[in-house]
Amino acid sequence: MTKPLPSSDPAALLAAVLQANEGTANPRLKQVMAAVIRHLHALAVEVDLTPDELQVALDFLVAVGQATGPRKHEGILLADILGLATLVQLRSARHALEAGGTEPALVGPFWRANQPVRANGSTICDPATPGPRLRVTGRVTDLQGTPLAGARVETWQASPQGMYENQDPEQVSMNLRGRLETDAEGRFSFVSVRPAGYPVPIDGPCGALLAAQRRKVMRPAHLHFIAAAEGYKVLATQFFDIEDPNAFEDVVFGAVGSLLRRFEPDGEGGFTLHVELKLERGETRLPHCPLP
Known part of the structure; x- marks a missing residue:
C-alpha cells in the first residue's frame, strides 16, 4: 500500500519520487532518472507550470513519436534543434579534444544502414547528379598521428538541391552515400558533388516549435563522416x-570550430576537400542508425 505524502509541500513530493527510484537495479539508470526527476520538478516549480501546459508538453512528445518513420526520425531532430545532441557529442569527446582529436558532430537523422561499399577513388554519386564535382581525400589516424x-x-x-536521397524521389537509392576502407596509410578518397545547405524538416512538431521560437x-x-577502427572510439x-x-547559424548548432572548411577550387570547375579523422582509443561502438 502506498504511503501518503507527509505533506503537500513540493519538496516532500520530490523526496518521495526520488525514494521510489531507489529500488532501480541498474545503477546508471538510477543515476540518470534521479537527475531527470530533480530537473523536471525544478523546472515545473521555476516556471509555475500549469496542468494545461503540462498536457501541451505531453501531446508534443506524443506527436514527436507519431512523426517518426522510415524517412525521418523526429526524436533525433528534437535533440538536434535543442543543441542536446551537439552537447552530448562534445562532452563525450572532451578528453580526445584535449589531445588534438577531431571535433565530433551529431550523426543526425539521415544516416542509413547498409550504405554501399565503395572503392577508394570511386564516385559516390549517380552520373545524373548535377553540380560541380568535389574530390574528397582523407586520412584516419590515432591521436598521435599513426x-x-x-x-x-x-x-x-x-x-x-539540398535533399538526401531518401527524401527525394528524383534520386536513385543510396545516392551520395558510401562505405569505404582505409589503405595501409590510413587514407581514403572518393568523388562526389558539392553539397548545398538545406532546411531541417518542418512538417512535424519540431517545425512548429522552431516557428514558435522564430528561429531560422x-x-x-x-x-557527414563516421570513422570506426577496432580498439578505438567511433568518431561521428x-x-x-x-x-x-x-555557416555560422546552423539550426542544430553543429558547425563548430575546425569543422568549418573552405572547399578549394581545383582549377577545372570542381573543388577539393581534405579531412583528418583522429580517433581516441576505447571501446568501438557504432551509434544507432536511424534509417534502414
Missing part, C-alpha cells in the same frame, strides 16, 4: 562549407 589501416569510413550528404531552419552545406563528425551563408 595511420589506421582497414578503418571503416561512412559518408553521406545532401544533393546540390537552415543547415549549412556539409558532409561533419565538415561544413565555410562559404555557405548559414
Whole structure:
C-alpha cells in the first residue's frame, strides 16, 4: 500500500519520487532518472507550470513519436534543434579534444544502414547528379598521428538541391552515400558533388516549435563522416562549407570550430576537400542508425 505524502509541500513530493527510484537495479539508470526527476520538478516549480501546459508538453512528445518513420526520425531532430545532441557529442569527446582529436558532430537523422561499399577513388554519386564535382581525400589516424589501416569510413550528404536521397524521389537509392576502407596509410578518397545547405524538416512538431521560437531552419552545406577502427572510439563528425551563408547559424548548432572548411577550387570547375579523422582509443561502438 502506498504511503501518503507527509505533506503537500513540493519538496516532500520530490523526496518521495526520488525514494521510489531507489529500488532501480541498474545503477546508471538510477543515476540518470534521479537527475531527470530533480530537473523536471525544478523546472515545473521555476516556471509555475500549469496542468494545461503540462498536457501541451505531453501531446508534443506524443506527436514527436507519431512523426517518426522510415524517412525521418523526429526524436533525433528534437535533440538536434535543442543543441542536446551537439552537447552530448562534445562532452563525450572532451578528453580526445584535449589531445588534438577531431571535433565530433551529431550523426543526425539521415544516416542509413547498409550504405554501399565503395572503392577508394570511386564516385559516390549517380552520373545524373548535377553540380560541380568535389574530390574528397582523407586520412584516419590515432591521436598521435599513426595511420589506421582497414578503418571503416561512412559518408553521406545532401544533393546540390539540398535533399538526401531518401527524401527525394528524383534520386536513385543510396545516392551520395558510401562505405569505404582505409589503405595501409590510413587514407581514403572518393568523388562526389558539392553539397548545398538545406532546411531541417518542418512538417512535424519540431517545425512548429522552431516557428514558435522564430528561429531560422537552415543547415549549412556539409558532409557527414563516421570513422570506426577496432580498439578505438567511433568518431561521428561533419565538415561544413565555410562559404555557405548559414555557416555560422546552423539550426542544430553543429558547425563548430575546425569543422568549418573552405572547399578549394581545383582549377577545372570542381573543388577539393581534405579531412583528418583522429580517433581516441576505447571501446568501438557504432551509434544507432536511424534509417534502414
